[in-house]
Structures are given as C-alpha cells and as structure tokens.
Amino acid sequence: MRLRLNSLKTRTAVAIAAVIVLIVVANAVYLILTKRGELVRQTEDQALKFALLTCDRIGGSYETYDVQGFKFKELMRQTLALNPDVDRIQIVDVDGRIRFDSTHMDETASHSGFDPPERRIQDPQLLAAVKAVAGSSIRGHDAQGGQTLEIVAPYREDWGRHTLSVVYRVTYKNLEPGIARLVFVTAVLTLVSIVLSVLVAVWLATRITKPLEALTSGAKDLAEGHFDRRLSITSHDELEILADTFNHMTGRLKENVEQLEESNKKLAAVNEELKELDRMKSDLLANVSHELRTPLTAIKGYTDYILERRLGMITEKQEKGLVVVQRNLERLSKTINALLDFSRMDVGRIALNLQPFALGPLVDQIVTALRAELEKKGLRLAADIERDLPPVIGDREKLSAVLENLIINALKFTPEGGRITVSASRAGSPGRPAARIRVSDTGVGIAPEQIAKIFNRFHQVDTSSTRRFGGVGLGLAIVKSILEAHGTTVTVESEVGRGTTFAFVLPVLDRAEAARGREPAEEPEVALDDEPEVSWGPGRS
Amino acid sequence: MNKKKILIVDDEDDILHFLELVLREKGYEVVTASGGHEALTKAQVDRPDLVLLDIMMPQMDGWEVLKLLRVDEGTSHIPVAMLSARTEAKDRVQGLQEGAIDYICKPFSLQELLGKIETIFSQVVDRGRAAR
Numbered sequence: 001m002r003l004r005l006n007s008l009k010t011r012t013a014v015a016i017a018a019v020i021v022l023i024v025v026a027n028a029v030y031l032i033l034t035k036r037g038e039l040v041r042q043t044e045d046q047a048l049k050f051a052l053l054t055c056d057r058i059g060g061s062y063e064t065y066d067v068q069g070f071k072f073k074e075l076m077r078q079t080l081a082l083n084p085d086v087d088r089i090q091i092v093d094v095d096g097r098i099r100f101d102s103t104h105m106d107e108t109a110s111h112s113g114f115d116p117p118e119r120r121i122q123d124p125q126l127l128a129a130v131k132a133v134a135g136s137s138i139r140g141h142d143a144q145g146g147q148t149l150e151i152v153a154p155y156r157e158d159w160g161r162h163t164l165s166v167v168y169r170v171t172y173k174n175l176e177p178g179i180a181r182l183v184f185v186t187a188v189l190t191l192v193s194i195v196l197s198v199l200v201a202v203w204l205a206t207r208i209t210k211p212l213e214a215l216t217s218g219a220k221d222l223a224e225g226h227f228d229r230r231l232s233i234t235s236h237d238e239l240e241i242l243a244d245t246f247n248h249m250t251g252r253l254k255e256n257v258e259q260l261e262e263s264n265k266k267l268a269a270v271n272e273e274l275k276e277l278d279r280m281k282s283d284l285l286a287n288v289s290h291e292l293r294t295p296l297t298a299i300k301g302y303t304d305y306i307l308e309r310r311l312g313m314i315t316e317k318q319e320k321g322l323v324v325v326q327r328n329l330e331r332l333s334k335t336i337n338a339l340l341d342f343s344r345m346d347v348g349r350i351a352l353n354l355q356p357f358a359l360g361p362l363v364d365q366i367v368t369a370l371r372a373e374l375e376k377k378g379l380r381l382a383a384d385i386e387r388d389l390p391p392v393i394g395d396r397e398k399l400s401a402v403l404e405n406l407i408i409n410a411l412k413f414t415p416e417g418g419r420i421t422v423s424a425s426r427a428g429s430p431g432r433p434a435a436r437i438r439v440s441d442t443g444v445g446i447a448p449e450q451i452a453k454i455f456n457r458f459h460q461v462d463t464s465s466t467r468r469f470g471g472v473g474l475g476l477a478i479v480k481s482i483l484e485a486h487g488t489t490v491t492v493e494s495e496v497g498r499g500t501t502f503a504f505v506l507p508v509l510d511r512a513e514a515a516r517g518r519e520p521a522e523e524p525e526v527a528l529d530d531e532p533e534v535s536w537g538p539g540r541s
Numbered sequence: 542m543n544k545k546k547i548l549i550v551d552d553e554d555d556i557l558h559f560l561e562l563v564l565r566e567k568g569y570e571v572v573t574a575s576g577g578h579e580a581l582t583k584a585q586v587d588r589p590d591l592v593l594l595d596i597m598m599p600q601m602d603g604w605e606v607l608k609l610l611r612v613d614e615g616t617s618h619i620p621v622a623m624l625s626a627r628t629e630a631k632d633r634v635q636g637l638q639e640g641a642i643d644y645i646c647k648p649f650s651l652q653e654l655l656g657k658i659e660t661i662f663s664q665v666v667d668r669g670r671a672a673r
Contacts, residue, residue: 290597293626297647298555301563304651310566333648 013205020197059155088169211239227254356391356509384423390510405475406439414443433510445496548589550580577601596625
C-alpha cells in the first residue's frame with residue numbers, strides 16, 4: 001500500500017481522514033464544553049440552595065451571639081465545611097459595611113475585645129445587591145484571578161426589617177481536577193479515533209482506487225501495444241462496467257491494428273509491384289531509345305555526307321530538302337536524349353556528385369549557350385545573383401540541366417519582347433545557410449488548376465501547346481526529379497497573362513554561418529568529397 | 542606515310558557500309574567485321590592501326606571483344622575507339638577504364654568522327670615518336 005503524493009488514493013485518504021478528524025475533534029470540544037457548563041451549573045445550584053438554607057441561621061446567630069465569640073465562629077466553620085465550593089461568607093449591612101468575614105475569623109480572634117478596622121464593600125454592583133431586598137448573584141474574580149460567584153442572600157429580622165445580607169463566595173477550584181480528567185480522557189479517545197479513522201481512510205481509498213490503478217496499468221500496457229491484456233475488476237460498480245468497456249475496446253483495437261498491419265503489408269507488396277513495373281517501363285524506354293539511335297546514326301551520317309557533296313553534286317532544291325531533314329534529325333535526337341535522361345532518373349537512380357560551386361559562372365554559361373535562341377525571340381534575360389553569395393552545394397551538371405530546362409521553359413512560353421530573370425539570394429535559417437534561386441518570366445502564365453500537373457511527364461498545359469511551343473513536356477519533370485534528389489522542391493507562382501516564377505532552395509557552403517548554428521556537427525547536410533568523383537550523370541552531348 | 546588501316550566492327554550493315562564509304566574516301570584502308578568473332582580474327586590477320594568497335598552486338602558484345610583484344614599480345618597495342626548508342630556516362634567511363642582510347646556516341650556527326658580519328662592517330666604517332 002504505497003502512497004504517492006498527489007495521487008488519487010492519497011487525496012481520497014486525506015479527504016476522508018480530514019472529515020473524520022474534524023467530526024471527532026468537534027465532538028470532543030462540544031463534549032468538554034457541555035460537561036464543564038453542567039458542572040458549573042450544578043455547583044452554582046448547590047451553592048444557591050446552600051445559601052437559602054443557611055442564610056437565616058447565620059443572620060439569627062449573628063444577632064444572638066458575639067461575632068468574635070467561639071460559638072459563632074464554630075457555627076461558621078461548620079457551615080463552611082458543609083459546602084466545599086463556598087470559600088468565604090461575609091455578613092454585610094445595607095450600608096455596605098462588612099460586619100463579619102470568614103477569611104479574617106482567625107486573625108480577629110487574637111485581638112479579642114477590640115473591634116477590627118472598619119471595611120466596606122467597594123464594588124458598586126455588589127453594594128446595590130446588598131441594599132436590595134431580593135437575593136441575587138454576581139460574577140467576579142478572587143485575588144488570584146480565578147472565577148467566582150458572589151451570592152447575596154438578604155436576611156430579614158422576625159418582623160421583616162432588612163438590615164443584613166449574607167454574601168457567599170463560590171469558587172470553581174474544586175471543578176478543575178474533574179474537568180482536567182475529562183479533557184484527558186476525551187483527548188485520548190479522540191486520538192485513538194483519529195488513528196483509527198486514518199487507517200480506515202487509507203483502506204477505503206485503496207479500495208476505491210485499486211480498480212483505477214488496474215485500469216491505468218491496463219491502459220499503459222495498451223499504449224505499449226500489448227493488445228492481449230484483459231482487465232478483471234469485480235467491484236460490481238461503475239468501475240467494473242468501465243473495465244468491461246475497456247476490454248471490449250482493447251479487443252476492437254487489436255482487430256483494427258491487425259487489419260491495419262495486413263493492409264500495410266498488402267500496400268507494401270503493391271508498392272513493390274509498382275516499383276517493378278516502373279523499372280520495367282524505364283528499361284523499355286531505354287531500350288527503345290537505343291533502338292532509335294542506331295538508325296538515326298545511319299540517316300544522319302548519309303545526310304551529312306550528301307550535304308558535303310561527297311556523293312556528287314546536288315541541286316539547290318535537294319540541298320534545301322536535306323537541310324530540313326538534318327534539322328528534324330537534330331530535333332529527334334534531342335527528344336530521344338531527353339527521354340533516355342528521364343527514364344534513367346525516373347527509377348530513382350540519380351546518383352549525385354555533390355560539391356560546392358559558384359552559381360554566377362554557371363548562369364553565365366547557360367545564358368551564353370541560349371543567347372542565339374533568346375535573340376531570335378527578342379527576349380531579354382537578366383541574371384541577378386546576390387553579391388558574396390557563397391557557393392551552393394549540389395551536382396553542378398544536373399543543376400545546370402535544371403536551370404537550362406527552366407529557362408527554356410520560360411523561353412517557350414514568353415511572347416516576343418518579354419523578359420526572363422534568373423536571380424539568386426540568401427535564404428534559410430541560422431545554422432542552415434541556403435540560397436533561393438528563381439527563374440521568372442513575363443509569359444503566358446499557368447492557371448492555378450494546372451500548376452499541380454505541369455511537373456507530370458509529357459504534360460503540357462493544353463495539347464495545342466505542343467504544336468505552338470514544341471517539346472515533349474519532359475523538361476519540368478526532369479527539373480522536379482533532380483531537385484527531389486537534392487532533397488528540395490520546386491515551387492511555382494503564376495498568374496495567367498502576367499508570368500510565372502519557379503523557385504527552389506539549395507544549401508550553400510558558408511562555414512562562418514554554419515558554425516554559428518546550434519551544433520558544431522551541423523555542417524552542410526550533404527557530405528562533401530574533396531576529390532570530386534567521376535560523375536555518373538546523364539550525358540548531355 | 543603508309544595508309545592507315547581501320548577495322549570497323551558493327552552488326553548494323555548500313556552503318557558498316559556508311560563508315561567504310563566515308564573512311565575510304567578520306568584515304569584510310571578499311572576492313573569491316575559484322576560480329577565479335579570476325580572482328581578478333583581480322584584484328585589478328587590484318588593488324589589494323591585502329592579499331593572502331595560497337596558495343597551492342599549479338600553473340601559477342603563489344604566489351605568482350607575489347608577484353609580479348611587487350612589480352613592478346615598481337616593486338617594489345619592497337620588503339621580501340623568504342624562506337625555506341627549507349628550514351629550513359631557509366632558506359633563511357635567503363636570503356637575508357639577497359640582500355641578504349643575514345644568513346645563516340647551514336648548518332649555522331651561526320652566531322653566529330655573524322656576529327657576524333659585524326660586526333661587518335663596523331664596521339665599514337667606522338668607516342669610512337671616518344672617511344673623511339
């Protein structure tokens with residue numbers, strides 16, 4: 001029976017114990033006060049009766065005998081002995097003069113024959129009582145500060161004249177031992193009750209919380225995946241119902257989890273199948289590309305050869321026709337290359353040759369390569385690379401393909417006189433330095449519902465655009481694949497008629513910034529080879 | 542200077558004939574083989590100065606031919622240029638590692654092919670001179 005602070009059990013036990021202790025203590029206090037009051041009242045009643053009984057005899061004796069005489073004193077002593085609660089008897093006349101005081105009996109005896117010095121009652125309340133014809137009682141204190149009760153009993157002479165009063169002083173000293181014993185016994189009983197009540201409280205709390213503990217440990221087991229655990233609570237109350245419900249729920253949960261695992265397995269199998277299909281498809285694509293290249297070689301070779309007049313002279317018309325053949329061969333060959341590139345990427349076989357490189361020269365190189373086509377369409381291309389941008393980390397050859405594809409895409413969809421901007425700026429959080437690279441155009445834009453589809457293979461916004469813009473729709477799919485292999489994604493912002501911006505983020509090599517990060521181990525996420533290995537990238541010849 | 546002798550190996554007759562035509566015209570002596578076994582025999586018999594070797598061929602592919610040419614003492618000195626529709630970097634690197642002197646991707650342009658052949662011969666001559 002272990003008690004934890006703040007546990008339900010402890011709180012229940014404390015609450016029950018507190019209630020019992022409160023009741024027991026209140027009872028004890030009430031008992032003591034009542035008993036004490038009863039004793040006091042009893043004492044006072046007795047004293048009153050005593051006063052009524054003795055008053056006349058004392059008054060008569062006072063008038064009959066000499067106050068200082070032995071007879072009177074003996075009488076007073078006998079009277080005092082009758083009631084131990086009365087410790088003083090005074091005889092006072094209506095003017096407040098004290099004619100006799102039992103406490104001074106013995107000292108006045110030694111001065112036999114002389115009157116004692118005159119003493120008077122000072123307390124005005126008592127003086128009034130003494131003067132009154134009716135009897136009364138007044139509370140006061142003795143010299144030691146103990147509580148007293150002065151009972152004033154008027155004495156009437158035989159013919160009814162009231163000249164004297166007898167004043168009895170009652171003390172409660174004799175009650176004290178009784179009350180003390182009462183308090184002691186009550187206290188002991190109360191303590192015993194408290195100890196018992198605490199024991200009972202803990203027992204009760206344990207009884208109440210035991211099923212709860214069983215439920216808690218059951219729930220814990222369930223959380224850890226032990227679905228076979230069943231609770232057995234037979235408390236014949238709500239908790240038993242709860243436990244039954246819990247068991248039912250566990251059973252259902254077990255079924256569900258098993259079903260889930262089953263369907264997960266199925267999904268994994270389906271996934272494997274899909275991967276296999278995808279691989280087969282890519283293999284097929286690769287083989288088809290090879291098969292397409294071989295005849296192209298012969299066609300292209302002969303065309304070039306004839307155009308070089310190696311097989312004799314040709315007419316101008318024949319030459320024009322062959323130039324068309326040559327140009328279309330070029331286009332066909334590019335398409336086949338793109339297909340092959342993509343089929344290779346598609347199977348997740350993109351192996352990256354990661355190394356830091358400066359973005360500026362790469363952009364310049366691409367812009368130079370595309371200059372002729374840009375000029376043909378009257379487009380302006382601006383490169384806006386942030387100054388002191390640290391080298392970005394990635395596969396230079398593949399990222400070159402990304403930028404080239406994005407720019408070619410912009411070029412296709414931007415009308416004459418438009419503008420294409422390639423920009424790069426710092427982005428990223430402390431400890432993770434990065435660069436954001438954007439390719440924007442002022443072209444036709446993409447409708448929101450089309451944006452999700454543009455990265456699909458062979459997708460073009462509408463089929464008529466194939467005729468208008470050319471290409472097979474592989475460019476953006478290649479972009480997406482390469483960037484995903486780099487662990488980043490490409491985002492698109494576009495407005496129909498206003499233009500489109502493609503953006504992506506790459507890590508940069510900034511040792512100072514990386515060192516400022518949380519941990520020193522947090523170098524750029526990609527491992528860097530000092531010796532760049534042979535690139536397995538796609539041949540873009 | 543003697544006429545340089547080139548052995549062309551390809552299972553595609555059209556390409557074989559085209560290359561034969563072009564290289565003859567250019568003044569080289571040309572031997573052709575349309576399979577791996579034939580290629581090995583002709584390399585032994587004709588002792589060409591250069592072999593243009595296709596990779597994807599039935600029965601014996603270009604890789605095997607290349608290996609056997611390298612192993613045989615009589616042919617191990619002959620430079621071999623791979624000629625293939627397989628454009629993957631992996632293949633190109635493999636070719637160079639296995640001892641090919643160059644790797645030409647199909648479809649190639651005529652100028653490219655002739656330029657490369659000339660370069661190979663000049664390199665070989667340089668090497669020959671350096672050896673002497």
